[in-house]
Amino acid sequence: MGGRGLRWLLRITSAAVLTFLYVPLVVVVLNAFNKDQVVSWPPSLFTTSWFTVAWHNPNLRQPFVNSFIIGILATLIALTLGTLASFAMARARFFGRDTISFALVLPIAFPGIVTALALSSMVDAMPGLNFGIPAIIIGHATFCVVVVFNNVVARLRRTSGSIIEASMDLGADGVSTFRYVTFPAIRTALLAGGLLAFGLSFDEIIVTYYLAGTTPTLPIWIFQNITRPFNQPEVFAVATVVLLISIVPVYIAIKLAGGGALRPASQAVGARTA
């Protein structure tokens, strides 16, 4: 559709948009190798000393470990709940179905500060639940469910229902059918959803900040150090590492899920970062 001139125009605008998306990331990476103590332009390259400084910073270990544990546990909860919800809702049409799928998206579609304040009111009111790692895990799992759900539901819809019926006809019970038929079909979708959920949790700051109490996580460390001028090169180095940590699994996830990870609902995913 459209003439040759229009095609070129589209090509140029697309290239411009992609440049716009990547220039800030390049700035971060360049500044991580900057010799100057403060942010400068153009950066005077090249040093890896900030990575060494960050690596030996004892105040950075605990936030990193916390973020990792939170990410893993929130992902496991999200995988369980998201998969169950997608099995119930993939093919069936029933009353309230749209409401339920909408409810799963809400924690991500509502303004971040609202979700943050709501969850912190809940933690405050629940006896026995304190601000800290368990509270953050509960909060993160709540908005990670939709990521897993979207990935698995997309896969189930593309998997023919007749193979499950065939498995049952051939005498397999529910457990065997899941183990030998359904699970292999959704395995990569689970992996993709899990990786995306982990990336989401590992990055989150707004909700985390309100649930953390005094527990440091990596984004909280970054947030606290961004405003201190002499810590900036170190923060850039940490940011570069975090960039790699989040980009690699996401790239793998997208490759694994094929078109699945690009389905419109999965964009909801990253929304939780605010």
Added chain:
Amino acid sequence: MATTEAPRGSIRRRSSSFFFRHPKTRRGLTLAAPLTWMLVVYLVSLLLLLANAFWRVDSLTSTVVRDWGWRNFDTVFSGNWRTAFLERTYYLISLHTVVMAALVTIADIVFAFPIAFFAARVASPRARSAIMIAVVIPLWANYLVRVFAWKAMLEGGGPAEAFLHAIGLTDVSLTGTTLAMWFTYCYLWLPYAILPIYASLERVPDSLIDASGDLGAHTGTTFRRVVLPLAIPGIVAGSIFTFSLTLGDYIVPQLVGKGSFFGNAISSLYVSNPPLAATIALLPLIVVFVYLALARRTGAFEAL
């Protein structure tokens, strides 16, 4: 063999048959856990937020007292909640946040449409998937890091200033301006706008475009009367994200800009007066509800 693991008549076998024959029971049992979680965690949280708005802080002990009343709403609404006129401070906060969210949304749709159109209707399948991966990846780069990148770019001595100097604008500074926040927000949420627009454009059947051409429509007419109406749900779905994400943010004003948004008012009150913070949090919630209600009419929810 795998299929003969459970003998006929075993509990596993019989329960499998039972669930296969009773899909409603099976669905109920599968849905129970996720539904309970969402209800207990998220719905209860939202209700507690609402309840919090009716409580107050004891001025002596600085603790929250569950003493129900409209006082916080009176504070937010010009001394009397019944007037429904926002106090000047909260009126300005609402205005700033909503106008910023609207401007970011419009810009993102304008930026997103060409690349989404190019990827969905013009590019080869290979280029298409490469473009879409390139669009999604920045979304997963740490949100703080991306805000920080803009701070580094727009600060004095950064690349933005170098660029402005190069084109002769020596007395213009972007540091801490509303424009700087607008740039940052447009950047942050752009992928959320591109993805649903791409998905809606990709779903437009080629046969419809061919039919339009066969019936004598020009490219422009086909675009306006066939492609664009079918892309509307995607555009609205994208706008829900760009709009709602801007409304809920407080990091960008803190790091790259000035001015007070909903998020800043809420986070600064959160320590001293949680009930008042909860009351203010209801404002963006109401705005988003109205927006969602309007968006629902366009069929955007199917594109979410």
